[in-house]
Amino acid sequence: MxxxxxxxxxxxxxxxxxxxLTVELxxxxxxxxxxxxxxxxxxxxxxxxxxxxxxxGLGQWDSSLLLFLFETQEWCKxxxxxxxxxxxxxxxxxxxxxxSVSHETSVPFDRSENFFTAVGEATLDVWRKTKVFxxxxxxxxxxxxxxxxxxxxxxxxxxxxxxxxxxxxxxxxVSFLVGVTLAYTGAIVLRQYGGDIYVADLIGLSMxxxxxxxxxxxxxxxxxxxxxxxxxxxxxxxxxxDALETLGISAVDFLVLPRLxxxxxxxxxxxxxxxxxxxxxxxxxSMNILKIPPSAYWVEMLTIVDLxxxxxxxxxxxxFGLIVGLAGCLRGIEAERSAAGVGRAxxxxxxxxxxxxxxxxxxxxxxxxxxxx
Amino acid sequence: MAEPIxxxxxxxxxxxxxxxxxxVLKDISFTVPRGEIFFVIGGSGCGKSTLLRNLIGLNNxxxxxxxxLGQSFTDADLAARRKLLKTFGVLYQGGALWSSLTLRQNxxxxxxxxTALSAREIxxxxxxxLAQVGLTGFxxxxxxxxxxxxxxxxxxxxxxxxxxxxxxxxxxxxxxxxVTSRKLDELVLQVRESFGTTLVVVSHELASxxxxxxxxxxxxRAEQGIIAMGPPRELAxxxxxxxxxxxxxxxxxxxxx
Numbered sequence: 001m002x003x004x005x006x007x008x009x010x011x012x013x014x015x016x017x018x019x020x021l022t023v024e025l026x027x028x029x030x031x032x033x034x035x036x037x038x039x040x041x042x043x044x045x046x047x048x049x050x051x052x053x054x055x056x057g058l059g060q061w062d063s064s065l066l067l068f069l070f071e072t073q074e075w076c077k078x079x080x081x082x083x084x085x086x087x088x089x090x091x092x093x094x095x096x097x098x099x100s101v102s103h104e105t106s107v108p109f110d111r112s113e114n115f116f117t118a119v120g121e122a123t124l125d126v127w128r129k130t131k132v133f134x135x136x137x138x139x140x141x142x143x144x145x146x147x148x149x150x151x152x153x154x155x156x157x158x159x160x161x162x163x164x165x166x167x168x169x170x171x172x173x174v175s176f177l178v179g180v181t182l183a184y185t186g187a188i189v190l191r192q193y194g195g196d197i198y199v200a201d202l203i204g205l206s207m208x209x210x211x212x213x214x215x216x217x218x219x220x221x222x223x224x225x226x227x228x229x230x231x232x233x234x235x236x237x238x239x240x241x242d243a244l245e246t247l248g249i250s251a252v253d254f255l256v257l258p259r260l261x262x263x264x265x266x267x268x269x270x271x272x273x274x275x276x277x278x279x280x281x282x283x284x285x286s287m288n289i290l291k292i293p294p295s296a297y298w299v300e301m302l303t304i305v306d307l308x309x310x311x312x313x314x315x316x317x318x319x320f321g322l323i324v325g326l327a328g329c330l331r332g333i334e335a336e337r338s339a340a341g342v343g344r345a346x347x348x349x350x351x352x353x354x355x356x357x358x359x360x361x362x363x364x365x366x367x368x369x370x371x372x373x
Numbered sequence: 374m375a376e377p378i379x380x381x382x383x384x385x386x387x388x389x390x391x392x393x394x395x396x397v398l399k400d401i402s403f404t405v406p407r408g409e410i411f412f413v414i415g416g417s418g419c420g421k422s423t424l425l426r427n428l429i430g431l432n433n434x435x436x437x438x439x440x441x442l443g444q445s446f447t448d449a450d451l452a453a454r455r456k457l458l459k460t461f462g463v464l465y466q467g468g469a470l471w472s473s474l475t476l477r478q479n480x481x482x483x484x485x486x487x488t489a490l491s492a493r494e495i496x497x498x499x500x501x502x503l504a505q506v507g508l509t510g511f512x513x514x515x516x517x518x519x520x521x522x523x524x525x526x527x528x529x530x531x532x533x534x535x536x537x538x539x540x541x542x543x544x545x546x547x548x549x550x551x552v553t554s555r556k557l558d559e560l561v562l563q564v565r566e567s568f569g570t571t572l573v574v575v576s577h578e579l580a581s582x583x584x585x586x587x588x589x590x591x592x593x594r595a596e597q598g599i600i601a602m603g604p605p606r607e608l609a610x611x612x613x614x615x616x617x618x619x620x621x622x623x624x625x626x627x628x629x630x
Contacts, residue, residue: 155473239469243531246429247483248458 005037009059012037012068014044021048023072026057029065036064039071050082055089065092070099133252133330137260140252156258163224163259164266168273174219175274178211179203179281187290196290197300203282204301208309212275214361216267217320221353225328228259229349232332233342241333251333260325267321268314275313308373316364320357327353380443382407382539382571383428388437390420390427396435397423399597403590405571407538410561410585412605413575415592416620421575422466424592425543428573429463430454442538459487461539462532466547468524470516476503476527477512483534502530506560522553529560539571540564546578554578558585579623583609591617 004013009028014021021043029036051072058065069085073096076083085093113121144151186202232255235241244251279301286292328349335345383405391397397420405411413421426432428439430446439446446457470479480499484490490498503512506526516524525545532540542561546554558581564570576582582589582605589608591601593616601608601617609621 235472238467238472239465240471242431243463243465243469243471245431246458246461246463247486247535248455249482249486 005041009033010036010064011057012042014042014046016046016048019049020052021046021050022052022054024057025053025055025065025068026059028059029061029068031062031064031067036068039068039075043075047079048081050084051076052084052087054087055092056087058089061092066095066099069096070103073100129334130330133333134326136250136252137256137326140250140257143250143253144257150253152254152258156262159259159262160266162227163220163263164270167220167223167266167270170219170223171216171270171274172277174215175207175212175277176281178215179207179278179283180285182206182211182278183282183285184289187285191290196286197292197296199282199286199290199292200297200300201304204279204305205309207275207278207282208305208313210313210361212278213267213271213313213316213320214357216271216274216317217324217357218354220263220267220270220321221324221327221350221357224263225324225349225353226346228325228328229332229335229345230342232256232329233335233345236333236335237337237339237342256325256329256333259329260322263321263325264318265321267324268317271313271317271320272310275310312364312368312373316361319360319364323356323360324353327356379407380440381405382409382442383411383573384438384440384443385428386438386440388424388427388434388439390423390432390434390437392423392432396597398592401437401599403599403602405573405588407571408565408569409587410565410572410574412582412586412589413573413592414577414582414589414620416577416594419592419594420597421577421592422543425541425573425575429461429541430458459535460537461541462535462537464525464528464532464540464542464545466543467521468516468528470524470527470531472516475513475515476508476519476530479516479527480531480534483531487535498534502533503527505533505563506530507556522549522557525549525557526560529557529564533564533568533570536568537570539573542572542574542576544576544578545574546576546581551580554581555584561585579621582621591620 004011009030010025010033011027012023012025014023016022023042053069053072069088069092073083073085075081085096088096182203183199186199187196190196190198190202232241235255241251241255244254283294283297286297287294331345331349331352335341381404383403385404386402388401389396389399390401401424413424415421423432427434434447438448441457441460444453444457446454449457470476471482474482477496477499480502481495484495484498488495500509500512503509506529508523508526508530511519511523511527516527519527529540529542529545532542545557545561549557561572561574562585565572574581574586586605588603589601589605590599591608592598593600600614601612603611605621608617612618612621
């Protein structure tokens with residue numbers, strides 16, 4: 001009683017005579033032409049002692065035929081049936097031989113690690129690298145103070161332009177809108193008490209002490225931190241950093257310090273600029289929605305914002321600048337030598353910078369509170 | 374036995390190297406006399422580049438010692454190491470020119486860092502170095518604006534900036550057409566002629582090996598070490614190692630005019 005299975009163009013029919021199952025393969029076997037006959041279906045639960053495979057009617061065939069034959073062969077191996085493929089074309093048998101070898105020898109390479117080991121090692125690794133990097137930056141800064149004429153001022157000025165002047169449009173937009181949003185939010189509460197005018201105090205204080213530096217920090221983390229990481233990562237991948245090392249030129253002096261100093265100088269300036277734009281945004285809303293004249297807004301704001309608030313904002317700005325620069329340069333210098341490595345470096349530079357900025361901001365809040373600033 | 378008066382350019386003794394605890398090469402020892410063009414050859418993945426990185430100090434060998442001009446480089450302190458760094462130049466595989474600097478600035482930077490020359494003198498020497506590698510007229514181009522072959526030549530000019538006694542070249546002919554790669558080989562010969570420089574070339578380009586190498590060492594992946602050492606033609610004819618013959622055989626036919 002022949003059992004025949006055919007799908008698309010591939011055909012396998014099996015006839016049982018005594019203990020011998022004869023499988024006739026025919027038609028075109030293609031791996032892309034839908035389902036192929038499965039051995040289990042062809043076998044249909046029979047238990048032959050010997051399987052003879054013939055391929056006289058085979059047309060075009062590819063790996064799908066090999067998969068079927070491999071199934072057959074494995075089944076025979078497990079059940080102990082005799083597998084007879086002598087009548088198959090020699091090419092098929094040769095390929096099948098290769099498949100058996102590759103199947104037997106391919107042990108999957110296990111890269112998985114214990115979760116706790118992985119987390120622990122990653123933490124130690126970050127700690128080690130950060131320690132070395134910060135140490136080198138300090139040494140570089142000492143060298144800079146000793147021999148300022150060796151410092152790459154031209155690079156530093158160029159970076160200042162890139163991370164400072166070129167960031168003005170985005171910083172303007174973001175901080176103006178933050179001022180607008182704060183004004184609307186503040187007005188909801190203050191209006192209930194008839195204290196519309198105190199919107200000026202709210203915006204002035206929160207921009208100067210917090211939002212100006214914070215928003216600039218976040219914008220620069222995304223804009224400049226990522227750029228630093230990508231640039232330095234690419235330089236590592238291109239062996240440019242190796243070339244510096246073998247010429248005895250410190251990568252920190254040459255690449256990191258100009259960028260760090262540029263950011264530390266430009267960030268407070270940008271933060272102050274952001275303060276101004278935020279206050280302007282609040283003023284625009286107050287004037288148009290709350291009908292507060294700009295002069296009244298300005299005078300009210302001056303009653304609460306004083307120099308110590310501006311100092312707080314400036315200190316924060318410089319700190320956030322250093323954080324963005326350090327995170328970007330560290331991630332870039334440590335990047336893996338590949339396109340994916342550069343991408344990961346840029347991502348983690350931004351994430352690290354924003355995370356550290358928020359943490360630093362919280363620490364400053366406590367410190368300034370204690371100092372009464 | 375008396376010590377030789379002039380120590381060899383490079384002395385490598387028992388260097389074992391690899392990555393993350395996996396040994397790639399074991400117990401490598403060889404000596405390169407001054408003025409020799411010395412090739413490190415072998416199939417892909419045999420550790421040629423790993424050996425190079427360990428020789429030039431980008432990685433530290435797991436064991437063993439590297440000496441340049443008789444002075445130990447591997448365990449040198451910071452000042453000695455900085456001094457030794459000036460004795461050799463490196464041409465990296467892709468040139469590794471600093472992308473933010475022009476060719477002129479690339480070649481000038483090592484001199485600015487390590488010499489007391491005036492800006493005028495540096496400018497003169499930079500033009501000379503770039504002219505030697507045939508890049509006159511491209512001094513103010515950025516690396517991204519020139520071809521791969523030109524980048525390598527500019528890289529060589531930079532490697533020669535401090536007139537080093539030793540120059541390492543990492544796969545100088547990789548990715549170059551036969552004519553350009555031949556020109557680079559001629560440049561290597563010319564450097565040796567002019568300055569008596571020792572050149573260590575990592576390569577598997579058979580035309581270069583038979584064209585300019587005085588001596589080669591062949592590395593093997595399975596052996597994790599040196600399987601042959603000597604002048605390439607002698608190895609091609611005299612070696613009984615099938616791996617050496619297989620590697621050099623095709624080259625011998627190619628190199629014959």
